Amino acid sequence: MVEIHAPGGPLPHIPDDLTLPQFILDSHHPTRPIRGEGIPWLIEDRTGRRIGVEELRARTFGLANGLSLKFNLSMFITLLIFSPNHVDYPVAIWAVHRLGGIISGANPSYTSEELAYQLISTEAKVAFVHPAILQTTLAAAHEANFPLDRIVLFDSDSGSSSSPITSAIHDLIAEGLTRPPHFRERRLDPGEGKTKIAFLSFSSGTTGRPKAVAVPHYAPIANCIQMAVHHKVNESYAPWEERRFRPGDVSIAVLPFFHIYGLIVNLHFMLLSGLSLVVVPKFHFEEMLRSIVRYRITHLFLVPPQIVLLCKHPAVKSYDLSHIRFIMAGAAPVSAELTMQLVKVLPNCAIGQGYGMTETATSVANISIHQKVGTLGSAGTLVPGVVARVVRPDGSLAKIGEQGELFVKSPANALCYLNNEEATKETFIDGWVRTGDEVIINEGAELFIIDRLKEIMKVRGYQVAPAELEGHLLSHPDVADACVVGVPDEYSGELPFAFITLHSRSAGRIAGNPKEAEQIKDSIIRHVAEHKVHYKHLAGGVHFIDVIPKNPSGKLLRRLLRDQAKQLRAKSTMTIRPRL
CATH class of the missing domain: 3.30.300.30 (ANL, C-terminal domain)
Known part of the structure; x- marks a missing residue:
C-alpha cells in the first residue's frame, strides 16, 4: 500500500481567494448550516453577555479601522496576542486579517524571556495584551526592545493608575466605528489564500526551541470544511436529535485560542457549525462544571488532563452533566482504560479522540460519525482530503496494519517554519508533513498512535x-x-x-x-x-x-x-x- 486516502469522498470547493474572516463572517459555504435567529456566536462566561455576528462584524471593522488610524499599519506585518481567552480575541484576529496582517498567539503563561523570544522571532509590530499579564509584557518589551506605545490592552488597566499603556481595544473600536474607513480590506487573488500567511503559530516541531509555523488562510478554511464533511455538519443523515453538531448547541472554549487546537477546532469550526461558544479565560475545573450547567453546554473539546478530572474529581457527582452530547479529546492520546471510565461517567455522551498538529493546521483524524464511542486506543478516522503514508525505518512504505512513521498530505498543511530552512526541510517534504509519530493505520483508515519518534514531550x-x-x-x-x-x-x-x-x-x-x-x-x-x-x-x-x-x-x-x-x-x- 503506497498511500492511504481518507474515506468520505471528494471535498466540496475550498475557496482559495478568501481570508479567514471573509470566510467566517462574510460568506456562505455548502457545509455551513443556517444559524437561527437569536443564536449567539459567543457568550462571555463571566457575565453571560451574548454576542451575535453583526456585533462581531462591527467590532472587527472598528478595531481594524482604529488600528489603521493609530498605527498606520502596512500589509504583511505581524501582531502578537498575549492573553488568555477573551471575547475580543477573535475580533483581534479578524481585524488584523482585514488589514492584511498576520497573527501570532503567545501562551499567556509565558515568562518574559519566552515572550521576548516570540516578539523578536516574529518581528511583531503591535502586541495585544491582557492587563493581568502586563508586567510580564513590560519586562519582555524591555528585553526585546519593543516600544511600549505599541502595546494595546484587551481591557483598561483599571488596577493601575500608573500604567504606562494608554491604548485599549475597546477605545480603538470606538474610534474606528466613528471615523471614515482608513484602510482598504485586502482582497486575495485566486490561489493567493494558499500562500498568504494568516498565523505564525508556535510549535517545537521535531526538535529544538519553538518555531513559528507559517499557516496560510487556506489552511484553517480547508480544515474547517474537512471536519464539517467528516461530521456531516449540514447533512440530514439522521433525525435532528441524533445529529452531532446542530445550530443552537453550545460548546465551551476552555482550550486556549493561542493553541492550534483551540484556535481552529474549538473556535472557528464551532462557529462554522452554528454552535454558540462560551469563552472561558482560564481553566478551573469546578468553574468549568458550573459553566457547563449554567449554559447547558452540549459539546466539550478537551485535553487528557481534563478528561482525568471528569473521571476522578469528587465534585463531578454534584453536577447534572446529562445534557453533554459530545466530547472529543486531543493534543495527546487517551488510554482505553480512561475512555471507559469516562463512558461510565457520561453514558449518554458520544466520546472520541482526534489527532492533529500545528504543522497540519489542525485535524488529521477525528472520531467517526458512525461511532458513539471511538475505537479504543484510536485517534480517530482520517478526515476527508487527508492522504497518509506510513513509512518504515528503511524508507519503504508500510502496508495497512503495519507500523511506521506517519507522513500527511492535506489541504490544511502549513507552509514552513518561518526563517528556518533547515527545520523546514526536515518536516515539510514535497507537500507532505513528516509528523515524527509512529503509527498504525487499519483498513478503516483509523489512526493508532504507537509512539513519538520525535523527541518532543506532551x-x-x-x-x-x-x-x-x-x-x-x-x-x-x-x-x-x-x-x-x-x-x-x-x-x-x-x-x-x-x-x-x-x-x-x-x-x-x-x-x-x-x-x-x-x-x-x-x-x-x-x-x-x-x-x-x-x-x-x-x-x-x-x-x-x-x-x-x-x-x-x-x-x-x-x-x-x-x-x-x-x-x-x-x-x-x-x-x-x-x-x-
Missing part, C-alpha cells in the same frame, strides 16, 4: 522540547551535562524529568556532605521554574548520573534514558515533584 497537551530545557540546564553552575526525558503521568500525560551529570566540584561537595544532593536538585528545579512556563518545569524530578549516554556522533541516547526513568519511577527512587 505535557498536558503542550509541546515541550527537551533540547530547550537541556540548553537552559547547562547554564546552571552545577550542571556539566543534561538530558531531559518525559516520564508517564496519568494526569499530565508526561512530566519533564532531568538526568544530570554534575561538575566535579559539585560532585565533590556531595561526597563531603550527602545532604548537598537535595539542595543542588532543588536549585536546579528552581533554575527552570524561574525562567520557563509552568508546564516546562521539572515536575518529574531530577536524577544524578555519572555520564549522559551518547552515540559515537554525540547524539543523546534519549530512549535509553527514557526507559531508565520509567524504571526509577517504578522503584520510587527518583525525586517526584508535586503536581502543579
Whole structure:
C-alpha cells in the first residue's frame, strides 16, 4: 500500500481567494448550516453577555479601522496576542486579517524571556495584551526592545493608575466605528489564500526551541470544511436529535485560542457549525462544571488532563452533566482504560479522540460519525482530503496494519517554519508533513498512535522540547551535562524529568556532605521554574548520573534514558515533584 486516502469522498470547493474572516463572517459555504435567529456566536462566561455576528462584524471593522488610524499599519506585518481567552480575541484576529496582517498567539503563561523570544522571532509590530499579564509584557518589551506605545490592552488597566499603556481595544473600536474607513480590506487573488500567511503559530516541531509555523488562510478554511464533511455538519443523515453538531448547541472554549487546537477546532469550526461558544479565560475545573450547567453546554473539546478530572474529581457527582452530547479529546492520546471510565461517567455522551498538529493546521483524524464511542486506543478516522503514508525505518512504505512513521498530505498543511530552512526541510517534504509519530493505520483508515519518534514531550497537551530545557540546564553552575526525558503521568500525560551529570566540584561537595544532593536538585528545579512556563518545569524530578549516554556522533541516547526513568519511577527512587 503506497498511500492511504481518507474515506468520505471528494471535498466540496475550498475557496482559495478568501481570508479567514471573509470566510467566517462574510460568506456562505455548502457545509455551513443556517444559524437561527437569536443564536449567539459567543457568550462571555463571566457575565453571560451574548454576542451575535453583526456585533462581531462591527467590532472587527472598528478595531481594524482604529488600528489603521493609530498605527498606520502596512500589509504583511505581524501582531502578537498575549492573553488568555477573551471575547475580543477573535475580533483581534479578524481585524488584523482585514488589514492584511498576520497573527501570532503567545501562551499567556509565558515568562518574559519566552515572550521576548516570540516578539523578536516574529518581528511583531503591535502586541495585544491582557492587563493581568502586563508586567510580564513590560519586562519582555524591555528585553526585546519593543516600544511600549505599541502595546494595546484587551481591557483598561483599571488596577493601575500608573500604567504606562494608554491604548485599549475597546477605545480603538470606538474610534474606528466613528471615523471614515482608513484602510482598504485586502482582497486575495485566486490561489493567493494558499500562500498568504494568516498565523505564525508556535510549535517545537521535531526538535529544538519553538518555531513559528507559517499557516496560510487556506489552511484553517480547508480544515474547517474537512471536519464539517467528516461530521456531516449540514447533512440530514439522521433525525435532528441524533445529529452531532446542530445550530443552537453550545460548546465551551476552555482550550486556549493561542493553541492550534483551540484556535481552529474549538473556535472557528464551532462557529462554522452554528454552535454558540462560551469563552472561558482560564481553566478551573469546578468553574468549568458550573459553566457547563449554567449554559447547558452540549459539546466539550478537551485535553487528557481534563478528561482525568471528569473521571476522578469528587465534585463531578454534584453536577447534572446529562445534557453533554459530545466530547472529543486531543493534543495527546487517551488510554482505553480512561475512555471507559469516562463512558461510565457520561453514558449518554458520544466520546472520541482526534489527532492533529500545528504543522497540519489542525485535524488529521477525528472520531467517526458512525461511532458513539471511538475505537479504543484510536485517534480517530482520517478526515476527508487527508492522504497518509506510513513509512518504515528503511524508507519503504508500510502496508495497512503495519507500523511506521506517519507522513500527511492535506489541504490544511502549513507552509514552513518561518526563517528556518533547515527545520523546514526536515518536516515539510514535497507537500507532505513528516509528523515524527509512529503509527498504525487499519483498513478503516483509523489512526493508532504507537509512539513519538520525535523527541518532543506532551505535557498536558503542550509541546515541550527537551533540547530547550537541556540548553537552559547547562547554564546552571552545577550542571556539566543534561538530558531531559518525559516520564508517564496519568494526569499530565508526561512530566519533564532531568538526568544530570554534575561538575566535579559539585560532585565533590556531595561526597563531603550527602545532604548537598537535595539542595543542588532543588536549585536546579528552581533554575527552570524561574525562567520557563509552568508546564516546562521539572515536575518529574531530577536524577544524578555519572555520564549522559551518547552515540559515537554525540547524539543523546534519549530512549535509553527514557526507559531508565520509567524504571526509577517504578522503584520510587527518583525525586517526584508535586503536581502543579
